[in-house]
Amino acid sequence: MGEAVAVNIVSADLDAAAQPLIGEVVADRVASRIGAGDATLWGAEAEAEAAIRLGWTTLHQTSRTLIGEISALRDELHADGIDRIVLAGMGGSSLAPEVITNTEGVALTVLDTTDPGQVADALAGDLSRTALVVSSKSGGTVETDSQRRVFAEAMASDGIEPASRMIVVTDPGTPLAELAEQQGYRKLFLADPHVGGRYSALTAFGLVPAGLAGADVARLLDQAAGAADALSEDSADNPAHRLGCALAAAHTAGAEKVVLTNTDLGAPGSLTGLCDWVEQLLAESTGKHGTGLLPVVVESPDAPGFRTPGEDATPVAIGPARDGAAVSAEGSLGAQFLLWEYATAITGRLLGINPFDQPDVEAAKNATRALLDGGAGGATGQAGPAGSPDLVDGAVQVFTGTGSAAGTLDEALRELLAAVPARGYLAVQAYLDRLDDASASLLRPELAKRAGVHVTFGWGPRFLHSTGQYHKGGHPNGVFLQITGDVDHDLAIPDMPYSLAQLQLAQAEGDGQVLAERGFDVLRVHLTDRAAGLAQLVAAIERL
Structure with missing residues (x-):
């Protein structure tokens, strides 16, 4: 039985505007072609990039080999008295692990900063119990490299062999991968190079730090797998069609902002922080060439900005629809990751931009x-x-x-x-x-x-x-x-x-x-x- 994921276009006017676009993407078989890895969907200029950026559509299957590796490493670390995980990562390398661990209520210290006070606070934890996950797709992220250097020196000063506490997640062939091998770091996870950073929630970038911290990453993949068929189906009922076409129709009408809020904060299993992950995905994927969708994350449905001051925004509820919402998206975390990735790719096609590059x-x-x-x-x-x-x-x-x-x-x-x-x-x-x-x-x-x-x-x-x-x-x-x-x-x-x-x-x-x-x-x-x-x-x- 499939994992339920649902999109409700609450606004009747927006629903009416979205229907022709839904018909268009169904006729063009956009969802099934995305699922099949068709790189031609976004035009000739985007084809080369898209050809190496569609691996996210099958991660619910291909990432399963990581489950055993993560579990074995976690047991090994615990056997050595290491049960505190610190993540050095930025953007796509930090936002997904943070929302996964927040949703599951397990502890992960996320360092996505260059602020010395915040880094010092992380250093002040018990280093004898600490492993550092160094996570960078390019292998050259300056913030991540700086944090790695600071932690390595602090560990050495405490008489701890830094290499024994370093776990690296990066793409094959990067400078960080080479460093991990040269220095004999405890574990090197090579991520799928055919997935862009902001689409990498279900790759090693999302799963390794979250799994080492204690999150159930197998369940997360199950959630995505349960939604995958519905999201790749060429049907008017496909939730990704409804979401992507609603956002594109709103943009055409002048609503280039998407106001996001979580409507079930505090409830068991609330997807804490998912709005921040969606913000990164939408903004970096669509904001280029003078167009795109600007996510505006607000604190609650009652926060200033959700009930918009003008007609330039679409209020979207992650969770049950609330007063003021034009669209709502509901589902488990794994299903939501895949929903928003499909919807963003569909919106990119409708806006005429490449959703996989970041030129600025x-x-x-x-x-x-x-x-x-x-x-x-x-x-x-x-x-x-x-x-x-x-x-x-x-x-x-x-x-x-x-x-x-x-x-x-x-x-x-x-x-x-x-x-x-x-x-x-x-x-x-x-x-x-x-x-x-x-x-x-x-x-x-x-x-x-x-x-x-x-x-x-x-x-x-x-x-x-x-x-x-x-x-x-x-x-x-x-x-x-x-x-x-x-x-x-x-x-x-x-x-x-x-x-x-x-x-x-x-x-x-x-x-x-x-x-x-x-x-x-x-x-x-x-x-x-x-x-x-x-x-x-x-x-x-x-x-x-």
């Missing part, structure tokens, strides 16, 4: 490298932002980048909001510690209450691996509020000429530089005292 992601990485190398716009060795702030207001330094005449933080924020174009959005980007500085996430609903526009929130640098693509390649109607902060205690990165704090700041400045060069308004506030600065920022927003 490298720009911020290049700007970061230039800053760390002492290139234009920055220099190595600085503890604070490059250049002088345009104004200082208490514990907040304000960098407008535009020669603004604002004399206070309040005025700078008002100027930024006034710059949001019609049907635009405000993106809040917090390059902080997402545990100790968690209160920063409250800025999203507070701004949404007052701004009258859609407001997104992302922790830096992890959003660079997801919505960062949309910011630069999607609809060009965003403005950006960056938040950086001083650190109490920095951490050196062994054998590198910069520290974690310097890397974190260069990532913020590099992305801000790219956005500004592309004509976007960017306001950066730097907190010289994080707690006081955040309180001051909240107070300023409340006065808007």
Whole structure:
């Protein structure tokens, strides 16, 4: 019996608009062709990329060989007294394991940050009981490599052989795979190279860290397998057809934003964090060439933004439909992973874009490298932002980048909001510690209450691996509020000429530089005292 996964198009108008598209994709046999690995579906320009990116459609079968390997390694680690799993990963390498373990209620420490405070907190755990999963598709992710270096040095300082605690997940032939073999790391898992990072939830990238932490990965694959036939069927009832065509029809009508919320948070088996995973999948897959879908993750169906201030968004409930939702998607976690992947691929075809590339992601990485190398716009060795702030207001330094005449933080924020174009959005980007500085996430609903526009929130640098693509390649109607902060205690990165704090700041400045060069308004506030600065920022927003 198949695993139930259901999509309900609640809005009658949207359902009517979606029906012709559903008829089109059924007639073109899009779902069955995706399931069969047909790389021609997205046009000639996308064919070469699509040909090596459709392995996700059969992972419910091909990933089963991992189940025994993961279980055996977990038993082996436990026999050695190792029962604490830390994951060093970014984007597709961290979001799926996090939602899997959160949903199952098992402990996994996820390091998808360059914030020295958050890394130090992970280091403060019992290293004698710790294994580090180093997860990078390219094998060269700077954040992941930095975390690996820091942990290896700390373990060695504690008399622990680092190689005995290192577990690597990467594609074949990467520098990380070569390093793991040269250094004799405890285990090397080679992932399916025919699956892109954001589609990799059911590959080794999702299953290894989650399974080592104690999640039932066999059940997850069973859930996906139970939905696979329905999602690859050329039928008007196919849930992926309904979801993908609803999103495409809404986009055609001017609703390029997708407001996502989990409607059963707190319920047993609630898919905690799935909205963040969907955010990455949709934004990076569709946000390019001036088009695409911008996910706006909100805290609950009652949060500001779910009942939209305009007609530029489609409210989607993950879980049972609630008032205000235009679409709902229900099903187990494994089934939802596959549902959203199919729907995203279908939406990409209908929007006329390649859902498997990310042409604008490298720009911020290049700007970061230039800053760390002492290139234009920055220099190595600085503890604070490059250049002088345009104004200082208490514990907040304000960098407008535009020669603004604002004399206070309040005025700078008002100027930024006034710059949001019609049907635009405000993106809040917090390059902080997402545990100790968690209160920063409250800025999203507070701004949404007052701004009258859609407001997104992302922790830096992890959003660079997801919505960062949309910011630069999607609809060009965003403005950006960056938040950086001083650190109490920095951490050196062994054998590198910069520290974690310097890397974190260069990532913020590099992305801000790219956005500004592309004509976007960017306001950066730097907190010289994080707690006081955040309180001051909240107070300023409340006065808007």
